[in-house]
Amino acid sequence: MTAVIETEGLGKQYRGRWALAGCTLSIPAGHVVGLVGPNGAGKTTLLNLATGELAPSAGTIEVLGNRPAAGPAQLARVGYLAQDAPLYAGLPVADHLRLGAHLNPGWDAGMARRRIERLDLDLRQKAGTLSGGQRAQLALTLATAKRPELLILDEPVASLDPLARREFLQDLMETVGEDQVSVVLSSHLISDLERACDYVIVLVDSRVRVAGPVDELLATHHLLSGPRRDPASLPAGLQVISASHTDRQSTLLVRTSGPVLDPAWAVSEVGLEDLVLAYMRQAARPAPRNDHRHLEVRK
Amino acid sequence: MIWLTWRQFRAQAITAAAVMAVFAIVLAATASDLSGMYNSSGLLTCHGDACSGLASTFLSNLASNGGGFVIPGSPYAILYFLSVLVILIAPAITGVFWGAPLIARELETGTFRLTWNQSITRTRWLTVKLTLIGVAAMAVTEAFSLIQAWWAAPIGKAVGLGGGSSIFSEGRFGWFVFPTHGITPLGYAAFGFALGVTTGLVIRRAIPAMAVTLAIFAAVQFITPLWIRPNLFPTSQTVTTIAAAGANVSLRVNPKLAVTASVVPGQPGAWIISSDGVNAAGQPVSTIPAACEPVISGTLGSHSGSAAGPGSAAVNNCVASHGIRVAESYQPASHYWPLQWSETGMFLALALTLAGYCFWRLNRRT
Numbered sequence: 051m052t053a054v055i056e057t058e059g060l061g062k063q064y065r066g067r068w069a070l071a072g073c074t075l076s077i078p079a080g081h082v083v084g085l086v087g088p089n090g091a092g093k094t095t096l097l098n099l100a101t102g103e104l105a106p107s108a109g110t111i112e113v114l115g116n117r118p119a120a121g122p123a124q125l126a127r128v129g130y131l132a133q134d135a136p137l138y139a140g141l142p143v144a145d146h147l148r149l150g151a152h153l154n155p156g157w158d159a160g161m162a163r164r165r166i167e168r169l170d171l172d173l174r175q176k177a178g179t180l181s182g183g184q185r186a187q188l189a190l191t192l193a194t195a196k197r198p199e200l201l202i203l204d205e206p207v208a209s210l211d212p213l214a215r216r217e218f219l220q221d222l223m224e225t226v227g228e229d230q231v232s233v234v235l236s237s238h239l240i241s242d243l244e245r246a247c248d249y250v251i252v253l254v255d256s257r258v259r260v261a262g263p264v265d266e267l268l269a270t271h272h273l274l275s276g277p278r279r280d281p282a283s284l285p286a287g288l289q290v291i292s293a294s295h296t297d298r299q300s301t302l303l304v305r306t307s308g309p310v311l312d313p314a315w316a317v318s319e320v321g322l323e324d325l326v327l328a329y330m331r332q333a334a335r336p337a338p339r340n341d342h343r344h345l346e347v348r349k
Numbered sequence: 350m351i352w353l354t355w356r357q358f359r360a361q362a363i364t365a366a367a368v369m370a371v372f373a374i375v376l377a378a379t380a381s382d383l384s385g386m387y388n389s390s391g392l393l394t395c396h397g398d399a400c401s402g403l404a405s406t407f408l409s410n411l412a413s414n415g416g417g418f419v420i421p422g423s424p425y426a427i428l429y430f431l432s433v434l435v436i437l438i439a440p441a442i443t444g445v446f447w448g449a450p451l452i453a454r455e456l457e458t459g460t461f462r463l464t465w466n467q468s469i470t471r472t473r474w475l476t477v478k479l480t481l482i483g484v485a486a487m488a489v490t491e492a493f494s495l496i497q498a499w500w501a502a503p504i505g506k507a508v509g510l511g512g513g514s515s516i517f518s519e520g521r522f523g524w525f526v527f528p529t530h531g532i533t534p535l536g537y538a539a540f541g542f543a544l545g546v547t548t549g550l551v552i553r554r555a556i557p558a559m560a561v562t563l564a565i566f567a568a569v570q571f572i573t574p575l576w577i578r579p580n581l582f583p584t585s586q587t588v589t590t591i592a593a594a595g596a597n598v599s600l601r602v603n604p605k606l607a608v609t610a611s612v613v614p615g616q617p618g619a620w621i622i623s624s625d626g627v628n629a630a631g632q633p634v635s636t637i638p639a640a641c642e643p644v645i646s647g648t649l650g651s652h653s654g655s656a657a658g659p660g661s662a663a664v665n666n667c668v669a670s671h672g673i674r675v676a677e678s679y680q681p682a683s684h685y686w687p688l689q690w691s692e693t694g695m696f697l698a699l700a701l702t703l704a705g706y707c708f709w710r711l712n713r714r715t
Contacts, residue, residue: 064715101466105714119470126468136459138357145356152352153467189463196468 052079052115054200054232055100059109061256062095069095073109073256077234079200081263082226084247085236086326092256093236094133097204100234101130114200126156129198129231133205135189139178143171146188147195154196162195165225183214187221194225201226203235207242215239219246240323250322252329259329264322271325274302274315285312292328303328350469350477358482361447365489372435372493376500379428386411387503392510401511408507408517429504429517432497436529439493440541441566443486448545449558451478452707456553471711479704483542490538498530509618521685522620524574531689536696541566543700543707550707573692579622581691584678588627589614591665594675596624598637598668605636606668608675618682629672638671 055077062070070092077083087093098104099111102119111117116124137146143166151157166173169187171180180188186206193201206222207215223246226233237243243250250267252259260267271291278300284290289305303320304310310317355362387393390407392400411425452475455461465471498505504517519526528537544565549558591598594610610624626634644667680688 101462103462103465103714119465122468122470122473125466125470128466130462130466132459132462132466134459136461136463138460138463139458141356148356149353149464150467153350153464153469155468192463193466 053077053112054079055111055113055234057096057099057109057111060096060099060106060111061108062092062099062104063107068107068256070099070256071108073253073258075251075253075258075261077251078249079232080230081249082223082233082235082247083249083251084243085234085251085253086238086240086243087236087253088330089238091253093238093253094204096253097130097202097234097236100202101128122155126154126196127199129193129196129201131186131189131193131201131203131206134209135182135185135206137177137180137185137189140176142174142176143180143188144173146177146192147173150192150195156197158195158197161197162191165191165195169221181214182210183218186210186214186218190218190222190225194231197229198231201231201233203233205236205238207237207239215242216245222246240326244322250326252326254330259332267325268320268322270307271303271305271320272310273318273320273324274304274310275299275318276312276315279314291325291332350474351481353464354477354481358447358485362485365443365485369489369492372432373496375428376432376496379424380500383411383425383500384503387507390507392507395510404507404510408504411504412517425504426517429501430525432493432500433525433529436490436493436497436534437525437570439490440486440534440537441563441570443489443538444541444543444545444562444566445559447482447486448542449549449562450555451482451546451549452711453549453553453555453558456550457555472708475708475711479543479546479707483539483700483704486542487535487538490534491532494529494531494534520618520620521682522680522688527574527578527688528570528692531686532693533689533696536693536700537570539700540569540696540703543703547703547707550710577695578688578692579620579680581688581695582680582684584622585616585619585681586676586678587613587616588631588674588676590674591669594624594677596665596675598626598665606634606673608668608673610675610677613677613679613681616679616681618685620680620682620684621677622680623678625676626668626673627676629674631676633676634673638668638673640671641667 053076055075057073057075060070060073061068073092073096077085085093085096095104099106100113100118102113102117102125114124114127118128119125138149141149147159147162147166150162151159165187169184169191171184171188177185177188190203190206193203203222207218210218219242222233222235235243235246244264247264249261249263251261276299278295278298284302284304287306287308288310291303291305293300293302295301303325387407390410391403392407395403452461455464464474508517508520521527521530527533541562545558545562548561548565549555552558552561591608593612593614594608595612596608596610599607599609606626608624608626610621613619613621628634641664644663
């Protein structure tokens, strides 16, 4: 499995504050990868490092095996839809397509035109007067018609209303379904990812909490409820992600490769949202960590 | 990239072309009348000393009435100063409106994330933008300058023929004339534009960057003739009599003697940078000779002790008779082009330095 983004001890410091520190991760190719985490987890910083907008203060990052934004060829391989879908407000839709055509040797004019037709955008309309959803769609057209190998989207739906959000993600799925493009998209809205992604990475405080294909994660995580007992007494091979207790009952989210056989537990499926939230909550709990430097800089 | 640069620059280019058209039409419409006045002034056929008188007459006519025009006042004086003013502020305008928003607007609106993620490096993006718009700024400013120089040629010739003191007779080294004629407009335009781009990149906000650009550029335009231009080339020195220097003695509180020369003997068209009173031994003199005090009191009347304006012939003669001469420091007329090249080169070098900084800063990625 090749990696589209690979980082090793990656860090970025702004005016003495670490926005991202000691981040080591590997994002596999051929997936629609959802990068989730709370605000301030370093998602945007990570993506800005991946697009080469920023240079690392520490560690390394490779995108498709190269230094980000190393040259025109590398830029051509990565499509980027930045947060809030920046467009030139004064330029009409047609000029944005011309911009794409002029600045990208691999520009697929036919694809861009088909997309704009399907979205029913008026070519003469200025980008500044488009709705949020239309802006995002136009920006996505620019990012995909250059025919990238990797498409990076930073909070693409955060500013959209629920309907536009659904349409955008649907459209994204159709677009990337047609070609073999890898996608990395960040969001703090987990429900969106459930719809779009087949691979999830939970990033909290620069750190990967859990990563894997969505079906695999859902298959190996279970919600157990039963009479109250000490989690430590569970059999080996069960990893407790979160636990809540009442006087008589315990509810545990566990990770296990095999089935849970203990008849004392009622086993139920867990949704992706609950799963992700459990990992985020786990990170928020004060727990002993190896990397103390990391704790200090976050404060 | 050339297409995008043009597309984003189109509106400004059209504005500049419109201003240029108005400028050219107004000057072209009045040029024939102006040269007609010159042709009928007798300056074409005059010889020797007669010329300076005719030139003075021509220029004062020009300053006081409008020739064939019925506009009150002198349209020529107004046109002359307005046109010079346009050339003087053109580099500031292009720096403020073309330079400052160039990067700042992209940063402000986030569109840099759109453009810098196309298959084009930032270096190439900036190279094309700086080159095309920078050359446009230089071309516009220089075109204003050439059109104005063509229009004002009769005035220039009359000043050259010795058309003494009128509102037009600021020489080629004048504060407003030197930086608006020859090749200096190219240097100022390049510098103003690069300054705007750089402040935009540093401040990252278009409006504050525009204000800062204007302030810095105005300061540079003020500082250059005062402290930089006189020293771009070694000055020449001469000591001569007060009369030969066309000098006036005046009195100030401290120092008490000031000598202001108006010509350098044998050096027509020289730019006088400083003139000081010196004694026979060549030492600077800062006080008026005691014997001249009564003469001074006579001319000053009740205002003695305070500052005095240009001295009378009596004061000049009295001071001269006590052996006080004038030491002049000047740039000879032959230094005009070397100074033009030096000043233009200096500003072009500054512009390139600023551009280099922009490239470095843009690729630093912080």
